[in-house]
Every structure is written in C-alpha cells, then in structure tokens.
Amino acid sequence: xxxFALLRMTLAERQPVSSKGESYKKNERExxxxxxxxxxxxxxxxxxxxxxxxxxxxxxxxxMWVLDVATGPGEPALTIAxxxxxxGLVAGVDFSPTMLRGARARARALGVRxxxxxxxxxxxxxxxxxxxxxxxxxxxxxxxxxxxxxIAEMHRVLVPGGRVAVAIWSAQSKVNTLGIVRRALxxxxxxxPPPGAPxxxxxxxxxxxERALRAxxxxxxxxxxxxxxxxxxxxxxxxxxxxxxxxxxRALAKVSPAVRRAVRADVFRALAQYxxxxxxxIPNEAVLALGVK
Numbered sequence: 001x002x003x004f005a006l007l008r009m010t011l012a013e014r015q016p017v018s019s020k021g022e023s024y025k026k027n028e029r030e031x032x033x034x035x036x037x038x039x040x041x042x043x044x045x046x047x048x049x050x051x052x053x054x055x056x057x058x059x060x061x062x063x064m065w066v067l068d069v070a071t072g073p074g075e076p077a078l079t080i081a082x083x084x085x086x087x088g089l090v091a092g093v094d095f096s097p098t099m100l101r102g103a104r105a106r107a108r109a110l111g112v113r114x115x116x117x118x119x120x121x122x123x124x125x126x127x128x129x130x131x132x133x134x135x136x137x138x139x140x141x142x143x144x145x146x147x148x149x150x151i152a153e154m155h156r157v158l159v160p161g162g163r164v165a166v167a168i169w170s171a172q173s174k175v176n177t178l179g180i181v182r183r184a185l186x187x188x189x190x191x192x193p194p195p196g197a198p199x200x201x202x203x204x205x206x207x208x209x210e211r212a213l214r215a216x217x218x219x220x221x222x223x224x225x226x227x228x229x230x231x232x233x234x235x236x237x238x239x240x241x242x243x244x245x246x247x248x249x250r251a252l253a254k255v256s257p258a259v260r261r262a263v264r265a266d267v268f269r270a271l272a273q274y275x276x277x278x279x280x281x282i283p284n285e286a287v288l289a290l291g292v293k
Contacts, residue, residue, distance in 0.1 A: 021145035022196075023195065024145055024194055024195065024196030024197050025095065025145065027194060028095075028143065029096055031249070031250065032095075032096040032098070032099060033097065033099070034098075035245060035249075036099050038244045039072060039073065039099070040102055042241055044072070044073060044075055046228070046230050047075070047138060047139065048075075049226070049228045050138055050167045050226065050228065050288070051075060051076035051138055051167075052076075052079075053167075053288055054076060054136050054165045054166075054167055054288060055079065055080060055083065055136070057165045057224075057290045058136055058164075058165035058290070059134075059163060060080055060083050060084060060134055062083070062084055062087060062088060063084060063088045064084045064088050064133040064134055065088060065089045065090075065091075065131065065132045066088070066089070066090045066091075066132060066133065066134045066136065067090075067091050067092075067093070067127070067131075067134070067135045067157060068080065068090060068091070068092040068093070068135075068137070068138075069122045069135060069136070069137040069140055069150070069154065070093070070094055070137055070139070070140025070141075071092030071094050071099075071103060072096070072099045073099050073102035073103050073106060074092055074102065074106050075138075076136060077090045077091075077103065077115055077117070078107060078110060078115055080136070081114050084114065085114070086113075090114060090116070091116050091117075091118065091127070092115060092118070093119070093120040093125070094119065094120070095120070095121055096119075097119050100118075100119055103117045104117055122140065122144060122150040122153065123145075123153065124149075124153070125153045125154075125156070125157055127157045129156050129157060130157070130158070130159050130160075131157045132158055132159065133159060133162050133163075134158075134162060134164075134165070135154045135157065135158055135162070135163075135164045136166070137150075137154070137166045137167070138166070139167055139168065139169065140166075142168050142169060142198065142200050142202065142204075143200075145196050145197070145198050147212070148215065151164075151212055151215075155216045155217050155218060158293045159293070160293055161292065162292070163290060163291065163293070164213070164289075164290070164293075165289070165290050166209070166288070167287070167288050168203040168204065168287050168289075169200065169201055169204055169284070169286055169287070170287050171285075172200075172201045172204070174204070174283075174285035175201070175204070175284050175285060176282045176283055176284055177230055177242065177284055178247075178284075180267055180282075181242055181248055181267060183266075184263045184267045184270065185251050185263055187263075187266060188255070188259050188262050188263055188266075190251050190252075190255045190259055190263060194250070203287065204285075209289045210223055213289060213291040214291075218291030218292060218293060219292055219293075220291065220292040221289065222289070222290055223288065223289045224287075224288050225285055225286070225287055225288070226285070226286050226288055227283050227285045227286075228283070228284055229281045230282045230283075231279055231282075232279065232280040233279055233280075234279070234280065235267070235268045235280065238267075238271060238282075239267060242267075
C-alpha cells in the first residue's frame with residue numbers, strides 16, 4: 001500500500017503547478033513566519049469560537065484520527081487531541097515552519113502526546129489515502145491559490161464515511177475587521193494583491209463552498225453562518241493589530257507615508273460605528289461547511 005501511495009504522490013508532483021501560485025505561497029510563507037507570534041497572542045483567541053463549532057460539526061469522538069489543515073500554531077489540533085484521547089491521533093499541517101515550531105512547543109507545554117505537526121503543502125498532502133476519520137480546516141482554504149485541489153486532497157485522505165469541516169470568511173461586507181481595512185486601501189489605490197493571490201472572500205459567496213465540496217465528491221453537504229464580535233480597547237489597538245498582519249503590512253510597505261496616514265484616518269472613521277461601552281466590538285461572519293465522503 002505504501003508503494004502505491006508513493007506512486008500517487010510522485011504523479012501528483014508532476015502535475016502542472018502555477019509558477020505565480022508557487023511564488024505567492026513562498027512569499028506568504030515568509031510573511032506568516034514573521035506574523036507567527038502576533039497570530040498566537042492576538043488572533044488565536046479570536047478564532048476559538050469558530051474552532052469549537054467546527055469540532056461539534058465534525059462529530060469528533062475518542063479514538064479518531066483527525067487531520068487539521070493550516071493548523072498554524074496548533075489549533076484546533078491541540079483542542080482536538082484532548083477530545084480524541086490517548087487512543088486517537090491528530091496530525092496538524094501548515095506551510096509555515098515558524099508556526100509549527102510554536103505548535104510543537106505548545107504541545108510540550110500542555111503535555112499533549114497524541115498530536116504531531118508537519119510542514120506540508122495542503123494542495124499536495126503526503127499522507128496515504130484513507131488515513132483519517134475527520135479533516136478540519138479553520139480559515140485556511142481562502143489563502144490557498146488552488147483551494148479546489150486542497151479540498152480534493154482532504155477527500156482523498158478521508159476514510160469512507162469520514163467528514164470534513166471547514167471555516168472560511170463570509171462576504172467582504174460581513175467580515176468587518178478585514179472589510180474596513182480593504183475598503184480604505186482601495187479608496188487610496190493601495191490594494192494590489194501579489195500575482196497568484198486568490199480572492200480572499202470567494203468562498204463566502206452564496207453556494208460557493210457547497211459547490212466546491214460537492215465537486216470533489218463530498219455528499220450530505222451543508223453550511224451555516226456564524227458571527228463573532230472581535231473586541232478592541234480602542235482604534236489604536238485595532239490598527240496596531242491589523243497592520244502586523246500579512247495583507248496590510250504588505251500594502252503599507254508599498255505606499256508613501258501620506259497615503260499610510262490617509263488610510264489610517266479612513267479606518268479610524270469607519271470604526272466609530274462599532275463603539276460599544278467605551279470599546280470597539282466588530283462583528284465578523286464566517287461560513288462553516290460540513291461534507292461526508
């Protein structure tokens with residue numbers, strides 16, 4: 001069986017790969033390596049509610065083998081590891097080696113022994129077919145140039161009857177932390193995605209995620225929408241957090257100081273509508289999808 005799996009991987013590696021897509025992934029890997037610590041400290045807590053709901057949707061139980069695609073610093077993989085228990089296994093994959101070092105360190109600190117982490121391209125998984133009972137992916141698909149291929153890989157590594165559960169951002173108008181910034185950048189002609197970059201909100205369109213799952217063979221596909229409010233103490237805290245993310249950091253590096261100031265001012269004005277008890281509470285909607293192999 002291992003021979004056939006190796007043969008399959010070798011053939012997959014020979015399939016044409018977009019040079020723009022590969023260049024984009026290389027640049028993104030470097031940006032996410034730099035963003036790793038901030039992501040762990042600030043973003044990870046905001047993502048927890050979505051991760052908990054994914055685990056519920058997937059129906060993860062003790063003894064299962066689970067794959068977490070785009071695990072970052074190890075979530076929801078480490079949470080899942082506690083649920084599957086010592087008889088289960090969790091594999092977390094990500095393309096950022098810095099993120100994965102953080103995941104392994106967190107696993108050691110928590111005493112988690114049934115989770116392993118691998119540097120891997122989600123579009124070309126190196127696991128054998130029919131390996132996992134469940135696959136989860138929280139806010140990773142929309143970052144992948146060939147997400148459809150990644151979804152096909154998730155389907156391949158699942159056992160028959162296995163489930164996939166994914167979370168992706170909804171439409172730009174409903175993901176306010178990102179939408180506010182993007183609209184300000186666009187207003188000042190400062191939003192220019194690099195070659196090969198995917199449409200970040202493409203799966204948030206009505207029916208898009210369902211079609212993508214069905215296209216590779218998933219059945220019993222269903223989706224739900226979930227909104228979580230992100231809380232910031234003030235506009236300065238919001239701006240400092242967002243400008244350390246890969247997208248805004250890249251955009252601001254390419255414009256003049258005057259444009260940076262103008263973008264910041266527009267963002268601050270837009271944030272006024274989200275003032276709540278002396279702080280900012282900004283709602284963000286995600287699409288959560290489930291499919292069965």
